[in-house]
Amino acid sequence: MVTMLEDWIHWFTSLEFHQICLILLPILLIDAPRYAVGSLLMCIGDIFYDLMKVFIRCKDPQYDHCPSVCIVLAGLNEGETIGDTMESIWGTYPRMEMVIVDDGSTDGMFEVVERFAESRDNVICLRKTERGGKSSALNMALPYTNAEILVCVDTDSHLGPNAIWEIVQPFKEANVAAVSGAVIARNPFVNLTTWLRAIEYLRTLFLGRMLSDRLNLLGIVSGAFGAFRTSAIKQVHGWDVGPGEDGDLVIRLRKSGYRVKFRPYAQCFTNLPVAVVQLFKQRRRWDWSVVTFECRKHIDLLNPFHSSFTASNFFMVAERIVFTIFFQFAFWIYTIWLMFNMHQNVVYILLLNYIAYTVLEIFQYTAVLYYSLDRKRDLKIGMAVPLVPIYYLFLRTATMVAVLEEMLTRRSFRDNFVPAHVRSATWHW
Amino acid sequence: MINSSCRHSDKTQCPESIPATEIKGNRYPDSRCQSESGHHAANDTCARPNRRSELRVSIDNPCMIVPVMAEGFPDTQNISVGFALDISKKGIGFEIAGDNRIATNQVVFGLETDDGEMEFVSAIVRFIESQVASQRIGAEFLPEVQQLFTTANIRPNYDCKELKFRTGLSIDALRAWEDCGVLVGALNDKILVCPQCESLPTWRLGCPSCGASSTTSDQLIHHFACANIGHASEYKTDGSLRCPKCKFNDLVVGVDFEYLSGPQRCHNCGWSDSKLSPIGNCLSCGLRFAGHQALEIVINGYDVRRLDPLVYLP
Numbered sequence: 163m164v165t166m167l168e169d170w171i172h173w174f175t176s177l178e179f180h181q182i183c184l185i186l187l188p189i190l191l192i193d194a195p196r197y198a199v200g201s202l203l204m205c206i207g208d209i210f211y212d213l214m215k216v217f218i219r220c221k222d223p224q225y226d227h228c229p230s231v232c233i234v235l236a237g238l239n240e241g242e243t244i245g246d247t248m249e250s251i252w253g254t255y256p257r258m259e260m261v262i263v264d265d266g267s268t269d270g271m272f273e274v275v276e277r278f279a280e281s282r283d284n285v286i287c288l289r290k291t292e293r294g295g296k297s298s299a300l301n302m303a304l305p306y307t308n309a310e311i312l313v314c315v316d317t318d319s320h321l322g323p324n325a326i327w328e329i330v331q332p333f334k335e336a337n338v339a340a341v342s343g344a345v346i347a348r349n350p351f352v353n354l355t356t357w358l359r360a361i362e363y364l365r366t367l368f369l370g371r372m373l374s375d376r377l378n379l380l381g382i383v384s385g386a387f388g389a390f391r392t393s394a395i396k397q398v399h400g401w402d403v404g405p406g407e408d409g410d411l412v413i414r415l416r417k418s419g420y421r422v423k424f425r426p427y428a429q430c431f432t433n434l435p436v437a438v439v440q441l442f443k444q445r446r447r448w449d450w451s452v453v454t455f456e457c458r459k460h461i462d463l464l465n466p467f468h469s470s471f472t473a474s475n476f477f478m479v480a481e482r483i484v485f486t487i488f489f490q491f492a493f494w495i496y497t498i499w500l501m502f503n504m505h506q507n508v509v510y511i512l513l514l515n516y517i518a519y520t521v522l523e524i525f526q527y528t529a530v531l532y533y534s535l536d537r538k539r540d541l542k543i544g545m546a547v548p549l550v551p552i553y554y555l556f557l558r559t560a561t562m563v564a565v566l567e568e569m570l571t572r573r574s575f576r577d578n579f580v581p582a583h584v585r586s587a588t589w590h591w
Numbered sequence: 592m593i594n595s596s597c598r599h600s601d602k603t604q605c606p607e608s609i610p611a612t613e614i615k616g617n618r619y620p621d622s623r624c625q626s627e628s629g630h631h632a633a634n635d636t637c638a639r640p641n642r643r644s645e646l647r648v649s650i651d652n653p654c655m656i657v658p659v660m661a662e663g664f665p666d667t668q669n670i671s672v673g674f675a676l677d678i679s680k681k682g683i684g685f686e687i688a689g690d691n692r693i694a695t696n697q698v699v700f701g702l703e704t705d706d707g708e709m710e711f712v713s714a715i716v717r718f719i720e721s722q723v724a725s726q727r728i729g730a731e732f733l734p735e736v737q738q739l740f741t742t743a744n745i746r747p748n749y750d751c752k753e754l755k756f757r758t759g760l761s762i763d764a765l766r767a768w769e770d771c772g773v774l775v776g777a778l779n780d781k782i783l784v785c786p787q788c789e790s791l792p793t794w795r796l797g798c799p800s801c802g803a804s805s806t807t808s809d810q811l812i813h814h815f816a817c818a819n820i821g822h823a824s825e826y827k828t829d830g831s832l833r834c835p836k837c838k839f840n841d842l843v844v845g846v847d848f849e850y851l852s853g854p855q856r857c858h859n860c861g862w863s864d865s866k867l868s869p870i871g872n873c874l875s876c877g878l879r880f881a882g883h884q885a886l887e888i889v890i891n892g893y894d895v896r897r898l899d900p901l902v903y904l905p
Contacts, residue, residue: 286865290851297818304820305811306854306865399836403818587815587847 173510185504185511187496189518192489196481197365198522200373205529225327227334231255232309232392233326236263236299237317241271244317248278251315252285255326259284261303266293295580296385297401304392304400312395316386319432320348322535328428329389339394339420340412341428342380343387344368348431350543355441356434357546358553363434364530364540365523365550368426372533375424381456381478382409383422387430394420403588405579406451413460416478417470426533442560449564450574452486457569458591490562519551645679648903653703654685656728657771658695659713663739663760665771669694673725675702678903682731683714690721693728699739699773700730702898711773712898713739732900740774745893747779754790754875756782756890765893774893783871783885790875792885797870798857802879806867809853814842822853 174182183190233251237244244262252260262285264272272289279285286306290299300314311330315321325343332341345367350360367384374380383390385408398414401407412422435441456479462468463479504511527544534540567573575590654675658666673687683700696716701709714730735741744759758765768774785792797804810823812832819836826832832842842848854863869882 288865292849294813294815294849295818298813298815298820301818301820302811302813302851305809305822306863399817399819399821401818403816407818584815584818588818589816 170510170513173507174514182514185500185514186518188489188493189515189522192485192493193519193522196485197370197373198526200377201369201526201529204373204376205532209532225324225331227331228257229310229330229333230257230308231259231311231313231326231330231389232303232307233258233260234263234300234303234307234312234314235260235317236265236296236303236314237267237271238265238293238296238299239267239269239271240317241267241269241274244271245274245278247315247317247319248275250320251326252278252282254321254324255330257309258326259286259307259309261286261288261306263299263302264289265296265299266290293581295403295584297403297407297580298584300407301400304396307392310392311389312392313389314385314387315430316432319345319386319430321387322346322427322429322431325387325428325430328425329387332423332425333389333391335421337419337421338423339391339415339418340383340422341389342371342383342422342424343389343428343430344371344424344426345384345386346429346431347434347543349433349436350539352434352436354546354549355438356436357543358549359434359441360543361527361546361550362553362557364534364543365526369526369530369533371424372426377477378421378474379478379481380422380424381412381416381482383412384408384430386432387428389428390415391420394418403580403584404451405447405574405577406455409451410455410459413455413463413475413479416472416475417460417463419470427535429535445557445560446564446567447574447577447579449486449561450568450577452482453565453568454572454574454591456482457487486561487565490558490565493558494562516551519554520548523547523550645681646904647677647679647684648905649677650675650702650903655701655709656685656687656693657699657701657773658693659697659699659739660695663744663764665699665764665767665773666694667767667771670771676727678702678900680900680904682717682729683900684727684729686722686725686727688725690724690726692726693719697733697739698730699768700898701773708896709772710896710898711740712900713737740768740893740895740897745774745895747890747892755784756791758893762891765891769893774895776891776893779890779892781887781889783882784888785871785873785876785878786880786884786886787878788873788876789886789888790873792871792873792878792880794869794871794882796867798855798860798862799864799868799881800857800862801860802870802881803857803859804870805858806855807858808855811851811853812842812848813851814839814848816847820851823850 177185235244235247248260248262252258262275262279264275264287272287275287279287288302288306290302303312311333313326313329329341329343332338345363347356347360347363349356351357371380388408394415398411398418400411402410402414416422435444460479463471463475465471466476500511501508524547527547531537531540531544572590575585575588580588652675654673656671656673658669660666669691671687671689671691671693673685676684676686678684683702685700693716698714698716699711700714701711703709713733715733716728716730718729720727739760741759745765747756747758750757765774765776769776782791784790795804798806811820812823812826813820814834814836816839817834817837819834821835825835826842831840832848833840834842839847844850854865855867856863871880871882871885873880
């Protein structure tokens with residue numbers, strides 16, 4: 163082992179700068195610019211800002227915006243979890259009503275909801291006799307509410323303290339139509355899959371979206387916890403058929419001239435998939451939507467002559483297409499090329515990439531810890547950071563599979579996420 | 592066991608043998624209580640054909656006597672226990688310890704049966720004979736229609752005038768009799784009544800906000816292709832259906848869309864929600880109230896084990 167390490171050091175020191183750059187091309191092209199550099203710059207900027215606040219004794223802003231809110235919970239066969247979810251939300255905000263939509267459950271979910279509603283005013287229970295998919299379930303709530311803000315929460319999630327207060331604050335600005343909350347893992351330590359997934363959530367959904375928000379490139383609002391201006395939602399007629407309906411809605415809102423914000427401390431704790439197969443399926447479903455929506459349905463955002471063209475929308479879509487599709491292909495082509503052309507040093511190259519990725523991850527995770535509300539827990543989660551490069555290799559595989567099958571076979575329109583009668587009726591972008 | 596002769600060996604102990612003038616403390620003088628001859632018959636029998644024509648049977652069962660006060664309440668302070676002496680089709684004789692007078696003329700007499708249960712009957716005390724440490728009492732059973740625990744008195748009946756369920760005896764009196772162990776209560780029903788006057792209301796679905804009945808339900812359409820859910824009126828164009836979201840024309844029900852029942856709307860106050868609430872309307876006092884404001888009352892019926900004297904007779 164020591165000899166191998168010495169050999170590797172000897173090999174590494176013998177490399178020219180351009181050779182190192184060539185070997186680390188995927189990191190330098192994809193991961194470093196997309197996440198690491200931006201995150202670190204943002205973090206350093208915030209550290210200076212926070213220090214300035216200490217010096218000038220600036221007070222943190224209080225919650226001074228209190229619009230009426232309608233919590234929408236749409237679920238299918240969530241009888242076991244929805245009771246706790248409703249209890250965790252109810253009463254955390256003063257001007258609150260709740261609409262719960264049962265999308266044709268058979269497990270007694272509606273009875274749980276009705277029991278909850280019996281003793282509370284402003285709770286509306288809706289039941290669809292036949293499953294129509296998540297989008298139609300969410301849309302069904304629209305005719306039943308006149309609240310200013312619609313907050314969608316997954317039926318198996320719990321909200322953190324003051325989450326509703328946090329998420330409604332950006333709506334002070336009239337052109338903000340959607341605000342994404344941060345989705346945090348509730349079960350990070352079940353197994354290695356959930357542990358690594360928890361790191362990914364903190365890195366991507368927490369830190370990554372903070373950065374996207376600062377750059378006005380946020381193109382998605384989490385389905386697990388997101389808030390929308392009701393008038394804007396009604397203006398675009400709600401959600402379209404999924405999968406990927408959350409991202410699609412946000413793009414349509416942005417096309418209509420609205421802004422989308424992220425609120426890192428509006429936190430929602432959700433259960434992560436425990437099995438690797440589940441994770442693979444979920445990941446594929448997420449990545450199908452990049453092809454379906456960004457590459458097909460909303461490709462007009464790249465057209466400078468289109469009426470809805472804006473620079474931020476252009477960069478938002480371009481970023482997704484370039485990083486999720488183009489560089490995925492590039493990564494695997496490069497890897498294969500590397501295997502063939504430098505096969506005598508493959509192990510050294512992999513080790514170099516691994517070390518580089520790990521260092522990059524440690525930097526980013528340090529930034530996560532700076533913003534974290536629960537540093538002790540997140541530090542424990544961060545213990546698995548050295549395994550993250552391997553995990554990302556797995557994710558890249560899932561992304562590649564998803565992109566290919568969606569590009570070649572329109573796989574998303576055969577997925578059970580949407581019921582068959584809706585799949586057959588909707589447009590296959 | 593037919594009692595053809597007096598069971599008392601000591602004739603002085605027999606209430607029938609005592610001349611009327613010697614009866615002490617008979618608060619309810621009745622000519623029938625008084626001996627015509629003033630002494631025992633020559634054959635030592637207590638039977639007096641002209642006074643007690645009914646066949647009597649001697650018994651020796653424990654008994655209890657509950658005086659009946661005004662409005663049918665039991666006099667729980669003066670419940671007496673003793674032993675029955677004899678029973679006939681029309682009355683019963685019994686002996687109770689102590690010299691406390693039975694406070695009222697009307698009593699409920701309970702006789703313990705062989706299975707240990709008590710059976711009850713309403714009776715009128717006809718004579719009382721004080722002994723040294725006891726009293727002997729003769730009571731006549733009241734006719735069926737005058738019994739205290741008739742069906743009308745202990746079972747709830749609907750009063751069409753007051754729109755209430757009522758029992759002949761007051762609920763408090765019935766509860767007092769239940770506490771005495773005479774009546775056995777059983778839940779008949781629980782009903783929702785007017786919170787103001789406790790009369791039975793009529794019920795209908797109406798606006799939970801103002802109680803009005805003038806509500807309509809919107810019909811919604813779910814267009815499968817774009818997941819839009821909107822009011823049916825938004826879809827209607829010239830003779831066909833057109834999705835307001837995706838502008839798809841000529842929608843076919845079942846293939847392209849489904850109908851969903853939409854929010855209820857009140858024409859009176861503008862309220863809107865997913866479902867109507869039960870609204871009560873009291874026909875007695877005219878109060879309109881929401882279902883959750885209604886008063887739930889328990890309708891109890893009572894039962895009594897009736898004493899049938901014929902069981903003891905041959």
